[in-house]
Amino acid sequence: MQRLSGFLLSATLLFLVADRLQALPLADPELNYRTYRTEHFAIHFPEGYLDNARRLGKVAEDRYRSMEPRFYSGIGVTNLILIPNTDTVNAFASTYGPPRVALYLQSPNPGEFAHFGVWQTEVFTHEYTHILTMYPYSGLINLAIRILGGLPPNNLTPVGLVEGFPVYEESQRGNGRLNDPRTNMVLRTAALEGEFPALEEMLAGTHRWPRGQVHYLYGGRFVQFLRQNPEYLATGAAQKLDQYFLLEEPALLPSERLQKLGYPELEEIYAAFREYESERARSEQLLETPFQRITHSGFSKEFLQLNGDRLYFFGASKAGSGIYSITAHSADVRMPANPPQEPIAKPDGAPSANDLSGSTYMQKHSLSYFRNPSASGGFTVLSKNDSVEILSSEDGYSHNASGFRYQLYGSNTLGLYSISEGERIVFPSRRGNSIAYIKREDPYRYLILAELDAEGQIVNERTMLRTDLYGILSNSSMSNDGRWVIALFRPGLTGAPGLVRCSTGTLRCENLIPAGLENLSIAQPSFVGEDLLFSSDRTGRFELYRLRLKGESRSVEQLTTTNTGLFYPVAVSSDLYALRYFADGYDVVRLSGESLIHKDATDDFLSARSGDRNEADFSLPLESATVSDYDGVLEVRPYFAGLLFSITQAESGIVAFDPMERHTFSAGIGFLEDTPYFSTAYQYNRFAHSFNAYYVRSSLKKRQFYCDAPSGPIIFLCQDDDYQFEYGGLSISREMPGRQFDQEYAVGLSHEKHRNSDSLAAYVFPARDINLSSVYAGYGFSNATYYPESISPERGFSFYGEGAFYPEDWVVIFDDRGKGTENAEFYTLNAQLDFFLPSFFDNHVPYLGAIGRWSGGKDPEIYRVRLSSYMRGQDPNYSSYGRGALTLTAEYRFPLLWLSRRIVSWWPSLDLRYISFAPFFDYGQSFDRQIYRDTWVRSYGAYADFGLNVFYLPVAFRIIYARGEGFAGETSFAFALVAGSSSQNHSMAQNNPLARALFHQANGMTDRSPVSF
Structure with missing residues (x-):
């Protein structure tokens, strides 16, 4: 008998109630x-x-x-x-x-x-x-895409154009990314250092720096090129570009669409765009202030600061993030977890970093024994005796809505602890027990001076400055002697922020550089004695400047000239350290005091008038406002989700939800192999706890009595006895992302009806027809982490456990004539534990896992599961089964390559993004009362994941080989598509405990984390 796949059933149930929108409320539930x-x-x-x-x-x-x-x-x-x-x-x-x-x-x-x-x-x-x-959208082809796929057809547009058009529009009023010196910096540096992205990288994405920003920066400049190139203006193509999204050609064929508007072929356009940007970069090249490149790890770095003889900064790479430090005047520093980077080729005329011998590694400073932060709101370092104490504003502060909040943390012998828990504190700066910082309490921002008590908590808060949500208040820093606090401050709606200095004695503040200066901005100020260092884009590039303060006299001098950008200046004796931009990211550089240019810039900062910025664009309208309670329910419209891959990966139907996703409803029909079914689901997501309900039903027609054990010609009368089912459930669940752990739990009711259940590959019941209902509760937590090039969760563990109780009146066993004759009572326990161990190699993950199940109570034999549901390489037709099952798994997951380039030279829309590989070994058994040493069975094999871009859209698939031993052992090959570029990981979306456990095991717990911007 061909058994119905347990994976297919559980995966269908999982996706039926999968949280396709927000897992958390969109906005803070406390807000009305x-x-x-x-x-x-x-x-x-x-x-x-x-x-x-x-x-x-x-x-x-x-x-x-x-x-x-x-x-x-x-x-x-x-x-x-x-x-x-x-x-x-x-x-x-x-x-x-x-x-x-x-x-x-x-x-x-x-x-x-x-x-x-x-x-x-x-x-x-x-x-x-x-x-x-x-x-x-328009045209029959796009209509077919809409009907079959369910998505708006233009969603198939390559992401470089999806983001390029909005970046162009945001920049048409004088601001935006196309008018930003840092956008010029990124493109200029890539052109000069030979790292300009290929066409497929711009349109589809790349793992190379600047990763997700390639769509925006290069895509925006590409659209600008399409609109403003004289050749395209002369042919009239540029004037027609607004019609791009109305064309009948499918959106996944951008070259054909552009040619329909009168443009050349896409590769020809991009070659001209690349040459244009390269020529522009060469023409803008300057004689640069000599520098010495100290680190070579690239990626992102920020908050560079000096404490003692060490430089501290927050950094992120493809395989880690956190606070790092290096010794000032150190040589050729590299991230300890990363392989050495190839030296960057410098263009003719540009200074090269000194070739230093020796290698010093960065020291990592972690406040937590578990996982490191992925984002920083600033940190402060204080030397105490022979150690340092770090207070850090980090992401991961758990709250009951989407997004994150910064929380100030310290560290002691017990690990991480919160300071002023629940308050959003950024840019901390500490001297002794005094601390200055920015506090965010929407809709206001405050510059605060406070003290730290003996327990490390904040007391005696005093406000020095305040602005509303439209203003700017950031980058607070305290002088070494504790007399002054500086910050960037803009009280009004528009314009660049100015630089203010506040006395810690009187709490009075004065403007050092006025806000709203025209055509320039300042950033990242720091103290150097009584003077101040900062970065500014006054010249169209972020250079370093010094504000000299001598009594009432003030002057500003430019210190550097760069071809890229310099940020976060720090003075060490007469030298400067800063973060300089390179084609592979930011790195620490040293600029000798003898090489600084000391060019007067006082008039531009202190004598210039503030720009005449027009605030009318954001003024209050004159007419009165009509306001009602939230009426987003009025905007709910049934949305046809397509004939293929819509509500679940097996259904067609409709979805409906309000704009804030408080109410979500879906209904559809689908097929589980040959069995048609109807499904509907509802979720209420207004508060931290979400309410979930779902119902799935196929036909439940009764089987003829003579089909219990058919033989001879009767067999032909019983061939339509397919598996039939009914599932339903109600639950209350909650997800709690946190700084060190992510938690989830659910409690609920579950209902199941099974007819002709002997065709199932996963479950084993004492009768072909059975009704089951239960009350269940589950809890899970995890501290595993994803990094930009992770192929699996890394450096942590996860656990999920769930118990269900089936009362006697809720379990009905039917005889062969469809009469309910027996009742039963039992409970089930399911648990899964995963360890993602560290490795010496980037993004390599030694994985150990265990999944187990136990059924007990008065009638524990009612609900049994085949071992093939938990192990690969086992034939479900012959697999053993019992009250309990336990499987241990070991894998070694590693990336073979990251490429982000086309596979065929003449086909740019078919790209290979990555290949990963994982050999595995499973060791398990099913049992009834106890585990026996000689009944363990083994399976082994490997799987490979391939990430592609097909028509510039991400597609991933997995090829699996498994070989099992024992009576049920088999050799199997499998091919599985992974929707988009990722599949789901730990989720509370499934409200059936057994189906969830089966899904996780069938999926091998090798899921890739979704990435969002």
Whole structure:
């Protein structure tokens, strides 16, 4: 008998109730949301933010009037959601379901992002462009894609163009990334150092630095090239580019679409674009201040600071992140976990880093015994006796909504501890027991001076400065003698921040450099004696400057000339250390005091007038506002999710949800092998705990009595006895991401009906027909981590355990004539434990795992599972089964290569991204009462993951070989597609405990972590 795959059944159930949208509430559940409507927008905002909603509504209507006639989207109402109380600097737009834009209100720090006036206007323009370009479509081919795939057809557009058009639009009012010196820095450096991305990397993505920003920076400049190149303007193609997303050609064929508008073939365009950028970079090359490259690890680094004779910074690489330190004046420092990088070829005329002998490794400073932070809000280092004490603002502060919050942490013998738990503290700077920092309490920002008590907690807070959500207050730093605190400060809506200095004695503040200076910004100030160092883009590149303070006299001098950018200056004697940008990221460099240029720049900083910035674009509208309680339910529209791969990976149907995803509903039909079924699911996600309900049912027609043991010709009358089922469930669940651990739990009710169950490969029941209902509870936690090039969770562990109780009245066993004759009572326990061990090699993961199940109680033999459900290489037709099962697994997972390049020279849309490999060994047995030494069975094999870009879209698949031993052992080969570039990892989405356990085992626990921007 061909048995129904246990993996297929459990995976179908998993995806049925999978959380396809937000796992957490979109916004803080403590906020009471209201709705303000304009003609074309429904703006959902928390109480206290009405003025913000009205200002943004005015901007939104202005963008609608200027952009809708160009893109012809045809959208009636777009939902706009304001999300405060988070340190996430991001936004997203979606046309899947109700068109909506969600804006996290936290703005970037100066020097971290493009020039911006009011952050919300630029980020809204970017996201609204997504709405206008992703929503429309035309032509029979795109209609077929919409019906079959369920997604808006323009979602198949290569991501370089998806992001390139919005970056271009955000930059049309003087700000945005195309007007940012750092965008020029990235492209110029790549051109000069021979690291300009290939066409496929720009359109589809790359693992190389700057990774996810390639879509935005190169994509934006590419769209600018398409619109402004004189050749394309002369042919009229550039004037037609707004029609790109309305063309009938499929979006995954960008070259054909561009040629339809009158452009040349795509590779020809990109070659011209690359040559244009290369020539531009060569023409802008300067004679650079000589430097000595101290580190060679690249990727990101920030918050460079000096303590004693060591330089500290926060850094991230492809295989780790955290706080590192090096000895000042040290030579050729490399990340300890990374292989040495090839030296970067310098262009003619550019200075080269000194060729130093010897190698000094970075020291890593971790506040936690478990996992390191992935983002930093700044840190401060204090020497105490023969050790250092670090206070660090780090991500991972768990709260009950999407996004993250920075929390200030310290470390003691017990590991990590919170300082002022629950408060968002960034840019800490400590001298003795005095500490200065920025506190974020939306909608305000405060510059605080406080003390640390004997327990390391903050006391005696005093406010030195305050600004609202539209202003800027950042980069606080305290002088070595503790007399002064400096910060970057902008009290108004627009303009660059200025530099202020506040006395710790009087708490009075003075402007050292005024805010709102025209055509320049300042960033990352630090003390050098009584003077100040900072970075500024005054020349169009971020150079280093010194503000000299002598009594009432002040002057500013430029210290460097660079072809890239210099950030976070630190003085050591007469020399300067800073972070310099290279083609592979940021690294520490030393600039000799004898090489500094000392060029006067006083007039530009101290005598220049503030720019005449127009704040009318974000002014309050004159008309009165009509506000109601949150009415996002009125925007719920049934959305056809497609005939293929829609609600689940096996169903077709509809979905519906409100803009804030508080209510989510789905309904559809599908096939489990030859069995059709109907499904529906609902989730209420308003609070930290989500409520989940689902129901799945196939036909439950009764079997004829003569089909119990058919023989002879009767067999032909019983061939339609396919497996039939009914599943239902109610649960309350919660996910709790945290700094050191992620936790999840669920409690609920589960209901199952099985008919003709002897065709199942996973379950073994005492009768063909059985009804089961239970109450269950589960809990899980994990501290495993993903890095940019991880092929698996790394450096941690995860555990999930679940118990279910089946009361006697809830279990009914039927006889062959469909009569309920027996009841039973039992319980089940399921658990899985995974260890992702560290390795000497980047992104290599030795993995050890165990998965087990036990059934007990009065009638434990009712619900048994075959060992093949937990082990690879076992034939389910012959696999042993019992009340319990235990499988131990060992794997070694490692990447074979990362490439991000085309496979065939003439086919740029077919790219190989990565290949990974993992040999495995399983060791398990099923049992009834006890585990026997001689009944263990073994299986072994390997699997390989291949990540591709097909038509510039990510696709991944896995090839599996398994060889089992014992009576049920078999040799098997399998091929599995992984949707997009990743599959799901630990999830509370499945509310059936057994199906969840089966899914995890069938998937081999080798899932790749989703990556989002």
